[in-house]
Each structure stands twice: as C-alpha cells, then as structure tokens.
Amino acid sequence: MTKTILTIDDSASIRQMVSMTLTAAGLDVIEAVNGQDGYDKATTNTVHAVITDLNMPVLNGIEFIRKYRQHPSSKGIPIILLTTESDEELKRQAKEAGATGWIVKPFKQDQLLAVIKKVTGA
C-alpha cells in the first residue's frame, strides 16, 4: 500500500521540496500550512507519518505534536521534526510531546528519504 506522509510547514518552498522528494519516491503527500491545519488534516486522513516544522504561526510544531498525540489516531504514527533549530532544548520539548525523530535543515533529499525509510520502512 502506498504510504501517505503529511508535511506541515509554513514555508511553501520547503513543503514543495518535501512533497516533490517524497512523491518522486512513490509516496503520497498531504500538505498543511501550520500546526492547526496539520492537526485537522492528520485527524481526518489516513497518514503513515508526519513531517512538521517547529516555528509556525497559529499552532507551532510542539503545540501540534502535543495536540495530535492527544488524538487516538496518532498512535504509532511517527512524527518527524523538520527544523533549523539545533537547540537541544527544543528537541527535548518536542520529544517529550511525542515526536519520533527530527531532520536538521538544511538537508538533502536523500537524507529526508533515509529518515522516512527509517521510521516507516517505506
């Protein structure tokens, strides 16, 4: 079955890049522009993994993770942070909230694919 990845980022260029990379690798991609949008899409679609930015308007990445992890459909769904923050504190907060892993920007396309493969096996 084709896996569906939700990418949440307020930056259109990053979303496009993630989307192009994953689509080219045969995955389905859903895009969301902020944490709230992401939450709505994550809870109304079948997703196999979520890639989320941290710094976003409306609902930031950490808030998104907390909210999404409250929802039963998030069980077992890996959440990957996509962030330029190399800050350990933020990562710690995100992990506490229920993040599975992270990718540090800037990253290369194969790095993104490697992480997705790592958490989904796809």
Add this chain to the structure above:
Amino acid sequence: MNISDPSETFRQEARELLDQLEAGLLDLEQDPSNNDLINSTFRALHTIKGSGAMFGFTAVAEFVHEFETAFDRVRKGQSAANKALIGVALDAKDHIHLLIENPDAPIDGGASILSELRVIVEEGAIDEDGEPVHAAPVAVAAPVAPVVAEAPKPAENGAKVWRLTFYLPSDALIYGTNPELLLGELAGIGPTSVLALSDRVPTLDVIDPETSYLGWQVDITTSEDPTAAIDDVFLFLRDNMELTLAPLGGADTPVAVAEAVQAASDDAMPEAPFVPEPVAKVEEAPAAKAAAPKRKPAEKAEAEKPAATSLRVPAERLDELMDRVGELVIAQARLSQIATQSSDGALKTIAEELERLSSGLRDTTMGIRMVPIGSIFSRFRRLVHDLSNDLGKPIEFITTGEETELDKTMIERLADPLVHLIRNSVDHGLESAEKRIAAGKSPTGTVRLSAVYSGAEVAISVIDDGAGLNHDRIRAKAEENGLIAPDAKLTDQELNHLIFAPGFSTANEVTALSGRGVGMDVVKRTIDGLRGTIDVSTTPGKGSVFTLRLPLTLAIIDGMLVRVGNGRYTIPLAAVEECVELPEGIEANSKGRNFLDIRGALVPYLRLREVFGLKGEADAHQKVVIVSSGEGRVGLVVDQIIGNNQAVIKQLSKLHSGIKSFSGATILGDGEVALILDTAHLVASGQSYVDRNLGRAA
C-alpha cells in the same frame, strides 16, 4: 511562473519574508522591547536562512546566518534594538534582497554591513538589568569546539562480535517507533543474532498493550567500531533509552554510547566568530519563547501570511477570469430580460437560478482579486523612515486599516500616488523640529495613513499635523503661473484644489526629495483614472488631510439605469444620493437659474437632455438624480429612472477619449449599449455653474 521550480518559489517566499522582516524592524524601532516582534523578526530570518541553504542560495544563507547570529543577541536581551541597529538591519535586508534577486552576480557590501552590525551590537550591549554596558566589551573568542565523547576504540584485528543490549522508552510504540525497523537497520551493520528479552514484561492482568516492555540483545559481527553506526540507528531515541554496547570477549566494561557526533552533525552552520556564546550559558529561555510565539495584533505581516502562502496564480489569469465573468454576467442579464418577457415558467426558473449563480461567481471572482492594502502600507513605513533620517525631522508614522481590501490592480496603481502624497506631507507639510517647538507642538511630527470602507468605496487618507497649506503662497503661485486671474475670488476649497492643477509647482519647494518631476496633477490624474476622487482639507497651523476615495473594483460597478430621450445611461450607484421629481414650473420659480431646493440646501441641476444636445420632447414628469462627489452635489435631470443594473465596464475607444461626460460604456441585457456617466466631471461642471450664477455668496 514555472510552478515546478522550487528556487523560484523560494524567491517569492523570500520576498514576502523580507517584507515581513522590514515591517518587523520598523515596528521594533517604535517598540524596541517587544519580544513578539523580536521573535517574529528572528523567525523570518531563520526561514530565509533555512530555505536559502536548501535551494542553493549559499551566499544568502551565509549572510543571513551572520545577520541572525548578531540579531540573536537582541533576542537574548544582550543587545538593544536601537535606532542604529535597525538602520543597519534594514541595509542588511536590502542586501539580502539583492543576493536573492541576483544569485550569481558578485555583490559587494555584505562584509561592511556585517562589520557595522557587529560594532553596533557590541555597543548596544546591555546587562541583565537592561542597562547599557560600555566598559566591558565581550572578548572575541574562537568558536568553542563541541566536546565529543571519544568512544574507546578496540584493537582492529578483523571481525569482532559486539553485544548490544537495549530497552526502548516505554512510550516508543505510541510515539511511532517501530522496533522491527530498528532491528532491520542494525542488521545492515553486519550479521546479527537477535534475542528478545522478556524479563520486564508484566503479567497479563496489568499489561498495557501499547507500552514497550521488551528488551533486545543483538550480537553484531563487524570489523569496524559500530559505535557511530549504532548511534545513527538510535539517533532519535538515545537520550531516553537504555543501551549498552561492548565487544564480546574483548574489553570488559560495557560502553554507554554517549552523545557522540551529536553537536557536530546538528550544527551544519559554523558558529560565527564575532558573537561568542557567553562562557556560562545562562539563557535557554529565549529559545523556548521563540518556539511558542503568541500572535499579537502587532504582527500584522503574520496575519496576512495564510493568504500569501496558499496558491499563486499569475495576475493576468485573474484578469482573464474577470473578463469572462463579465461576459457571463452580460449574457445572464440578456437571458433574464428575455425570461421576464416570457410566460415560460421553466425558463424563468432557470434564468433566476443562473442570475443567483452568476452573481455569486462575480462576487467570488472579485473577492479573489482583493488584497489587503496593508501590503503597500508597509512599503511606506520604510519611505517615512528614510525621509525622516534624510530630512532630520523626527516623524511618527501611524497606519490604520491595513486589512481593508481593494482590487489588486488598484492597489498597484495606488502605490505611486500615495508615495507622492506621503512625501509631500513629510517634506512640505511637517515643519522642522525647531519650528514645531516654536509653534508649541511636539517636536515629533505625525503622519497618519488610514484606509476605511465607506459604502462601495474605500477612503484612504494621508493626514499630517504640520503647518497646513499656505493659501497666500498658493494664490501667489497660481497667479504667477497664470492659472487664475489676479483678482479671482476663490473659496478656500478651490484654493486647495489649485495644487492639483497641471503646471502648479512652487519653485521654492523643490528639494532633493520632492523634485522628481511628479506633481500633484499626476496624482490627481492617476486617481481620476481609477475612477476615484481626491480631496484636501487643511487647517492652518494644524495640518492637512488628503483623502482619496476609490471604488472597490475597476471591473464592475453597480449602476442606476436611466433614460434620456431614446438613449439609456448608467450612473454609478455609489455616487447617487437620492432621486426626486423635478417640480413642475421650477424654471419660473427659480427665476431662470437651475437650482433645486433639497431640504433647504440649494443644489444646481443639469438637464442631461441639454448637456447631450438631444432633440425631441421631454417626458412630462422629469426626474432628478442627485449625485455627489467629494467636491459637491449636482442634480441630473432625466426622463425616466429604469432601475439598478450591474454594469461591466468597457473602456471607450481612444477615438472617444476626449469625451468628458462619460467614463465608459456597458452592454445591457438586451444587447444595447449604455454609456456610463462620469459623475465627477458632471458635478464639477454643475459646481462651476453655481459659481457663475451665485458668485461668492454661496
């Protein structure tokens, strides 16, 4: 735009972010301690850096990184966001803009901006109480190398068996970690044998099926030290899991895989040398704050963002869509007309349905073209900032109504007139600080830019609290330039309007800023071209108000359809105040002067029949449509008022461009053409009629 080119998307996005950055910096100048502003500014920089590096804009990423590092001190409260800093930061923003637009061209100046930024950040250093620190410059230190925990290296004597034992965090399964995948990755390091450790699995009555209880003992055979590879496998988990690794039969003490390569791999960007981290890292809090910025009204740019990030469509396509919708509305009107005359019930139903749909479609299409005027307001803040510095006049620039929406084309064409009006207010309106103090005013001048809806129009005002227009000087100039006769009697309003006359320019007012060949007459012409009006009012010593009134869109107007003789005409509904019957025998009562008494006020009226030179008998009961513009009111006498209509405006051909009374034409439901009256022009000619007949007494 090629939608599949991410670097173009990045460029567009970066432009928006730079606008946000500029707005943020200018806000910060007003409110230097606003943490939300500092954080949103920082976030804009951060995104540009991150995306820039991804899409090959290395020069951008490097420059922004340095910029960000300097700005980080402001974010951490170690440096003040003072005027000098904002100034250089704006230069830096301009530099980034250049880098983004010309990624391949070598662009100088970046280094000098950065060094200036560094100096200012150092000078603006403040201690934890917010007091400036001057005596203690921060020593410039080499970047602190991350301390890498060196894993003990086993003797490299061919393949070796390493025993790895690990227990996942208990919430790992819920949080999306799949042990099977981890084991698969471990198998990639070398041949493995795996043993599940069930010692921690509780009895069935207390077991939580979603908790991870199992441990794993994995023996890996490899000739290399597997520490780094294993660290990679558990990259996301190692901080809160139990893991031991030891060579079997070799070293006796198990080695905890420490935070090895971590810092090095995370920090792809080198630390900038000029802002050393404080030796004792006191502050972690700002980072946490940045992660959870609260949306405040002050973050105007932020509020616009959702719209800006949704979908990009070339403007021409929207124009094309608008055109088609216009044609559809015309066709629909024709259908409606036929349906009303028909007795076919089914036809009537479908015509009504179509009317409803097409009016919805029209509104939606127009809505797509609407953008908040705030997008150009932010440009002016930079303009005022620069003017204030160049002229040495302290200015407070206040904008309101950024969310007011106008047709995109209109907003683009408004930018230049508004630049001119603002420049005019700052340059000529506001006095120097000394003069203001002498006049008993605050030394800081105020320029306000506001936009409000007013019916089907938007009123945009540029308000200054300067000296006001100097009527004597305007009169002198106008006489000198031959615009008015030396003894002409003019009202204050007419004197004010003289500044919009072509050829009116006061030589002693030309400065480096204003003398750019754009006069107020050009402003007026542009506004006229947008079917808008411009008005000015002034109070000597207190300031001036320039008000632009503009229709919400250029493409379609709500009109009132009237008949004069055999021809039908459309009057823009926005200009219509009321309709009255022309009293019979009014000529006799008003002694040959064409005035109506509208509730005590004298309003001149024009017989359109005469204005258009139509032959034939007028209808017995003539109607008067009272229309107004910023400059006054006038009654238009017509034979019949037919009703409201939606007019899709078609421009008149160049051949007819000299005709003053009409601003365009529209096609009616029956396919006939109706001309659209230019109310501003008709009001003006009605008003001149007042002057001729009543003199100054009116």
